[in-house]
Amino acid sequence: MPSRTVVVASEVGLHARPAATFTRAAAASGIPVRLQVAGGEPVDAASMLAVMTLGVGHGQEVVLSAEGERSEEVLDSLAALLGKP
Amino acid sequence: MTSTVSPAGVLTGRGVSPGVVSAPVVRLGPPVSTSPDDPVGADPAVERERVAAALAEVADDLAGRAERAGGVAADVLFATSAMAADPALLGAAGAELDRGAPTGHAVTLAVRGFCERLRAHGGYLAERAADLRDVGERVVAVLSGQPMPGVPAPGHPVVLVATDLSPADTAGLAGGDVVGLLTEQGGPTSHTAILARALGLPAVVGCAGAGALAPGTPVRLDGTTGTVEIDPPEPGDRGHEVDDGAGQSSPSLEPGPGRTADGHPVPLLTNVGSGPDALAAAATDSEGVGLLRTELLFLDRAVRPSVDEQARIYAAVLAAFGERPVVVRTLDAGSDKPLAFLPLGPEDNPALGVRGLRTSGANPGVLDEQLAALAMAAAGTGRTPSVMAPMVSTAQEAAAFAEAAHRHGLTRVGVMVEVPSAALRAAELFEVVDFVSIGTNDLGQYVMAADRACGPLGHLLDPWQPALLDLVAMVGAAGAAAGKPVGVCGEAAADPLLATVLVGLGATSLSTAAGARAHVRAALAAVGMPVCRERAAAARSARGPDEARAAAAAVGPDAVGRREGAG
Numbered sequence: 001m002p003s004r005t006v007v008v009a010s011e012v013g014l015h016a017r018p019a020a021t022f023t024r025a026a027a028a029s030g031i032p033v034r035l036q037v038a039g040g041e042p043v044d045a046a047s048m049l050a051v052m053t054l055g056v057g058h059g060q061e062v063v064l065s066a067e068g069e070r071s072e073e074v075l076d077s078l079a080a081l082l083g084k085p
Numbered sequence: 086m087t088s089t090v091s092p093a094g095v096l097t098g099r100g101v102s103p104g105v106v107s108a109p110v111v112r113l114g115p116p117v118s119t120s121p122d123d124p125v126g127a128d129p130a131v132e133r134e135r136v137a138a139a140l141a142e143v144a145d146d147l148a149g150r151a152e153r154a155g156g157v158a159a160d161v162l163f164a165t166s167a168m169a170a171d172p173a174l175l176g177a178a179g180a181e182l183d184r185g186a187p188t189g190h191a192v193t194l195a196v197r198g199f200c201e202r203l204r205a206h207g208g209y210l211a212e213r214a215a216d217l218r219d220v221g222e223r224v225v226a227v228l229s230g231q232p233m234p235g236v237p238a239p240g241h242p243v244v245l246v247a248t249d250l251s252p253a254d255t256a257g258l259a260g261g262d263v264v265g266l267l268t269e270q271g272g273p274t275s276h277t278a279i280l281a282r283a284l285g286l287p288a289v290v291g292c293a294g295a296g297a298l299a300p301g302t303p304v305r306l307d308g309t310t311g312t313v314e315i316d317p318p319e320p321g322d323r324g325h326e327v328d329d330g331a332g333q334s335s336p337s338l339e340p341g342p343g344r345t346a347d348g349h350p351v352p353l354l355t356n357v358g359s360g361p362d363a364l365a366a367a368a369t370d371s372e373g374v375g376l377l378r379t380e381l382l383f384l385d386r387a388v389r390p391s392v393d394e395q396a397r398i399y400a401a402v403l404a405a406f407g408e409r410p411v412v413v414r415t416l417d418a419g420s421d422k423p424l425a426f427l428p429l430g431p432e433d434n435p436a437l438g439v440r441g442l443r444t445s446g447a448n449p450g451v452l453d454e455q456l457a458a459l460a461m462a463a464a465g466t467g468r469t470p471s472v473m474a475p476m477v478s479t480a481q482e483a484a485a486f487a488e489a490a491h492r493h494g495l496t497r498v499g500v501m502v503e504v505p506s507a508a509l510r511a512a513e514l515f516e517v518v519d520f521v522s523i524g525t526n527d528l529g530q531y532v533m534a535a536d537r538a539c540g541p542l543g544h545l546l547d548p549w550q551p552a553l554l555d556l557v558a559m560v561g562a563a564g565a566a567a568g569k570p571v572g573v574c575g576e577a578a579a580d581p582l583l584a585t586v587l588v589g590l591g592a593t594s595l596s597t598a599a600g601a602r603a604h605v606r607a608a609l610a611a612v613g614m615p616v617c618r619e620r621a622a623a624a625r626s627a628r629g630p631d632e633a634r635a636a637a638a639a640v641g642p643d644a645v646g647r648r649e650g651a652g
Contacts, residue, residue, distance in 0.1 A: 011388045011426045015209065017160045018388060020167035027170065048167040049174065049199050052213065053206060085388070 002072055003065035004079040011085065013057040022081055023048045029074040033066040045078070098267070098292025100311035100537070101278035103526055103576060104598065106244065106265040106287050107305040107317055110298050113247035113254060116222035116234050123187035132188045133179045139192075139227040140178075143220060144169035146233070160386065161280070165216045165251070169224070174199065189225045196221030212272060219251030236263060244306055246295050250277040258284055265306045267313060269295045281308070282378075285358055285598045289313055309526065309576075310543040340370040343595065343606050347613035351588055353606055354410070354596035356574055357402075358382075366599050367405035374411040375522065375596020376574040377402060379455065380418050389426040389451065395458035396465065403468040410471060412522065412572070412596075414501065415455050417441050417475040427451060436536055441476025441501075442486060456493040463495065473499040473522055478506050480513035487517050501574075503527035508556040511563035518569075523560055523592070525575025529553045548577035549630035554590060558625065561591015572596060581608030586637050588614075589621030616641040 010018040026033045027046035034042035035051060038061060043050035045064065056062055062082065064075050126132035144166045151162035168174065174195055181191035200214040219234075226233045236245065236254055244265040247254070258266075263286065271277045271290035281288035287308030289295075298304070298315070305317035343353035354375030357363040363374060382398055383390055390398075403411055418424040419432075419440025427448060432438035445452040456472065463470055474486040477500040490498040499520035502508050507521075508528065514521055525548050530537045532552050535545035557573070564571035572594045573587050579601035585608055587595065597605060612620075620637040627633035 016164045017386075020164045023167055024170070027172070044173060046171075047173040048164070048171045049203075049217070050171075052210060053202055055206060055210070 001065050001067050002075055003063055004075045005061060005063050006079045006082045008056050008058060008060050008062060009083050009085040011058050013060060014051055014054065014082075019048060019051050022078070023051050025081055026078060029066075029070075029078070031066055031068050031071060031074055033064060033074065033078060036063045036065070037061075038063075094294075094315050096292050096294040096313040096315065098289040098295070098311045098313065099272070100288075100308045101271075101290050102266070102281035102286060102288035103309040103537075104265070104285070104287030104579075105305065105307045105309070105576070106242070107303065108242040108244045108264050109301045109303045110246045110267065111237050111239060111243040112300050113234065113236065113245060113250070117189070117225050117229055117231050119187065119190040119193045119225055121186065121190055123190055125185060125187045126182075129179075129182040132182050132191070133175075135188060135228060136178050136182070136192060136224070137175055139224045140169050140175055142227050143223045143233075146223070147220075161216070164213075165220060168213075168217050169220045174220075189228050192221055192224050192228070215249040215251050215271070219254065244304055246298055248296065249290075250280075258286065265308065266290075267292055267295050267298075267304070267306055269293060282358060284362065285356060307543065309537050310546065312543060340603075341606070342370075342372055343609055345588065345609050345614050345617065346611060347615075349588075349614045351592070351609055352410070352594040353602050354412070354572070354574075354594055355599050355602065356596050357599075363402040364405050367402075367409075369599065369602075371409070371599065371602065372594075373406055373409035374402065374413075375572055375594060377411060377413045378417065379414060380416045380424060383416070383424060383426070386424075386426055389454075392454050392458045392461065395455060396461035399459050399462035399470070400465050403462055403466040403470055407468075411468070412471040412473060412499070412574075413459055415442070415452055415472065415474050416444070418444050436530065441503075442474040442482060443476055452489065453493075456490055456495060460493040460495055469497060470495070471497040471499060471520065473501055473518075473520075475501045475524070476503055476527075477501060477514075478504045480510060480517060483507075483514050484517040501527075502556075502560050503531065505532045505556060508560050511560040512566065515563055515567035515569050520570040520572065521560060521564065522572035522574050522596070523557055525553065525557070525573060525577035528556060528575070532556055544630070547630035548575070548580065548583060549624065549633040551625055551627055551629070551633055553577075554586065554621070554625050554633065557587060557592070558590045558621070564593065565591055570594060579605065581605050582620075582634070582637055584608055585612055585617045586621045586624050589617030589619070612641050 008014060023046050033045040035045040036042040037054055037056060064078055066075055147162050147166035147169060151159045177195035177198060178191045181194045196217055200217055203214040204211045223233050236258060239262055242264040243262050244267055245263045246267045249268050249270040266277055266281050266286055266288035268277050268290045269292060277288055277290050287306055289306055289308055289311050303316055305314040343351040352372040354373045355366040355371040356376040357366050357374055358378045418427050419429050429439055459470060459472055472490050472495050477483050483500045487498045497519050499518045500514060501524045502521050503524040529546050529548060533545040535542040561571050570593045571591055573592045574596040577583050578595040579597040581604045584595055584605045620640045623636035623640050624633040627636045
């Protein structure tokens, strides 16, 4: 399955507005995207509550994965979003 | 567990937004409750569609409020809207429907499950549970065709009591009847706290007994000490912004500039905490901004705001006030005002720790960016803002700050006088800065060695403490000798009688919450400068705050009609 490993650049990780922006973008992609932290279960990247409760901090590595049409393109744009400070 | 409240008791919570108000309490409209015994819909698939539509309606409504709110509230509402749009929430509610739950209750159960998970994380995430619960209550209201829960507007000043407040609740508070907030739950980073500070509304959170207050009970809420006096004996008699809240009309209060009866101008400025706040103040007869609390623009921000974004916010304020002065205070983080993007670590004694200007030691970039943004805003609008640093202890710190500000091209530079050392050596400060602004709340806590958050020490924190007045007098004298302005931006300036005393002590401008200005203006207009000075001398010769208040009130031909609150 196509995937991307990204270091989260947001200063306090994926909370509040950065998480909302990310989950909305994941939902808007139209394909199921998963987000996973090392040693954790993958969660639905479009789920604000799931993403928030992962408690991803600044500088933490996460893995994005998706399958299907346009998955490479979607993963690239979501990875870019997470990589933006 | 039921707790009862004696008719004249005192409740204690955590003061998270300073200010004192007296008004009757009103409860947040109770949410529509759901029960497992409610009627069950015939087809779970149909009910799931209804829930999906209700969630989408709530998400859209919150997103729309986010767009209209701006500032801190916008971020909060945007994040809450994303929770409502979360497919996992719909999934969980759908699973409850499949198990045979009534429609509304399925939403309640789904929300409850996620709230428990958020609470299990503690801290910031746990406090988001209130946001999610609000989403659930809104969805249930939509499903049952009832209005969404909201803030009551009885037409007179009230203290709003709630279990906890959601961003959507608090976002609707600006300009309404609510003059204070009191919640049973919540901590210093809860939305109640953040938005109360942004709106300048006194607030007490984590007050266990608040739920037992009957609607209409008069209270005197102190957002500094965290105390809530029930049925206060003399409501409206201690110089706060609100009278007794019973809805009587105010005495006729003329708008216009602040001046004493003998024509001595005392600009009456406004303390503002956010963009929308500042814009609201600009539309009034406020003579400028005496304190723009920049940290409040950023309290709920996970990420440090960019220079461009800050510049836009400052430029909007500068443009709105036009020719009127605007004093921008650099980030006053630390202690009671934690910032997510400026991690300072825990401190045993936060009021005496790394806060205010002191935070720039380890994070010089934050101050530099702020000064750069303000310089950009100044250039873009053609205005000349004043900039000042909080928590300055020495003239050397003041000089370093002035140098940094000058480096960015900012020409009017000042410092806050909140630390007694700064007041004692005020003459040295004036050698390196253009103005000072006295923060009486902090100056009071430091000179009396009484933590502002310590309820039982409230009497030591009384702004009428003669020792505090002595320090103000020293700063006033130093300012007069240097020919430079001395502002007061603490709550003391909002007490009309004390305002005349401060002017007598040498204050050249007073900055208050918007609501206090009319009463302060009227008090100044009633007396000439000699009376202000005489009152100041009388207050300083007293041995305690009650005596000082009485002594000042006894001076002047206009006979300030205040009862003495001693005894």
